[in-house]
Amino acid sequence: MNRHPLSRRRFACAAASLAVPVARARAGEAPKMHTVTFPDGTTVPAIGQGSWHLGQGRHPRAAEEEALRTGIALGMTVIDTAENYGDGASEQFIGRAVEGWRDKVFLVTKVEPENTAGDGIARACRASLGRLRTDYLDLYLLHAPVAVSSFRGVVAKFEELRESGKIRRWGVSNFDVRQMEALFRVPGGDRCATNQVGYNLRNRAIEKDLLPWCTARKVPVMAYSPLATGNSAVVRDPDLAKIGAGRGASAAAIALAWVVRGGNVIAIPESGSPEHVKENAAALTIW
Numbered sequence: 001m002n003r004h005p006l007s008r009r010r011f012a013c014a015a016a017s018l019a020v021p022v023a024r025a026r027a028g029e030a031p032k033m034h035t036v037t038f039p040d041g042t043t044v045p046a047i048g049q050g051s052w053h054l055g056q057g058r059h060p061r062a063a064e065e066e067a068l069r070t071g072i073a074l075g076m077t078v079i080d081t082a083e084n085y086g087d088g089a090s091e092q093f094i095g096r097a098v099e100g101w102r103d104k105v106f107l108v109t110k111v112e113p114e115n116t117a118g119d120g121i122a123r124a125c126r127a128s129l130g131r132l133r134t135d136y137l138d139l140y141l142l143h144a145p146v147a148v149s150s151f152r153g154v155v156a157k158f159e160e161l162r163e164s165g166k167i168r169r170w171g172v173s174n175f176d177v178r179q180m181e182a183l184f185r186v187p188g189g190d191r192c193a194t195n196q197v198g199y200n201l202r203n204r205a206i207e208k209d210l211l212p213w214c215t216a217r218k219v220p221v222m223a224y225s226p227l228a229t230g231n232s233a234v235v236r237d238p239d240l241a242k243i244g245a246g247r248g249a250s251a252a253a254i255a256l257a258w259v260v261r262g263g264n265v266i267a268i269p270e271s272g273s274p275e276h277v278k279e280n281a282a283a284l285t286i287w
């Protein structure tokens, strides 16, 4: 993973690029929300929720459930998980937590590269659907690149799942530009709906080539670790806190608003704390 820590001055400058007036809702008007549109025209809120450690005892289960459902109620409806998070525990936790709310959420899960051979993708998808207690995924991702020579077969398997209605769309994760170009060269490869990669105020590597490449092709980027994995240099940064104070928002909310500022990035912060989730949801309407 490329990391480009910013100097203190450059970090403050980057964050200050958000120092524009908050879109103030006129009386009775809902505040404008950051959204992102997939190539098939489906629009989702630009701040979702990650779940790498959820359902695994980091917080009390009731707090994590309340956090996830609070986030959904506040508009953070894109829920990201993976078959290997807690060996399925994260998917199981989400399946239970969103029961009865399936139509309110946009469920994203991932297949591991080592499960892509033969009928592996269909098998992994069936298992994820079972753990998530649903009969379709909104988005199914390849968690990490496989060899370029396997792209054609992986795309064909994803397309079979899409045509059967088990998944609505598919995408990739941790692909660089060279791999995206190779993907777009195989039949159906340009149906890729997203690339999920690391992006935050302290890791801006994708701005060099991957983000412009995806934006030019209208392929949304999903930003993982948008709070730099809770790094206090982001979530407790005094410059961000100062910018947030003027908006009644936390440093974390400003950091998330910065990640989604361009209109083609969905941030998926993880939190098992209802209070943190409320802070994070504020980023949806910070401009």
Ligand SMILES: NC(=O)c1ccc[n+]([C@@H]2O[C@H](COP(=O)([O-])OP(=O)(O)OC[C@H]3O[C@@H](n4cnc5c(N)ncnc54)[C@H](OP(=O)(O)O)[C@@H]3O)[C@@H](O)[C@H]2O)c1
Pocket (backbone or CB within 6 Å): 049, 050, 051, 052, 053, 080, 081, 143, 173, 174, 196, 197, 223, 224, 225, 226, 227, 228, 229, 230, 231, 235, 250, 252, 253, 268, 269, 270, 271, 272, 273, 275, 276, 277, 279, 280
């Ligand atoms: N595709 C991939 O290869 C990949 C890799 C990594 C992650 N991901 C996905 O991206 C999601 C997010 O990434 P991440 O978990 O690495 O990092 P992150 O979302 O940047 O940070 C999560 C950490 O920040 C804390 N936090 C959240 N909101 C906060 C707030 N308002 N104030 C202070 N602290 C706050 C959380 O603690 P609390 O729980 O206490 O709030 C947690 O420790 C993962 O859950 C996963 O779904 C994907």
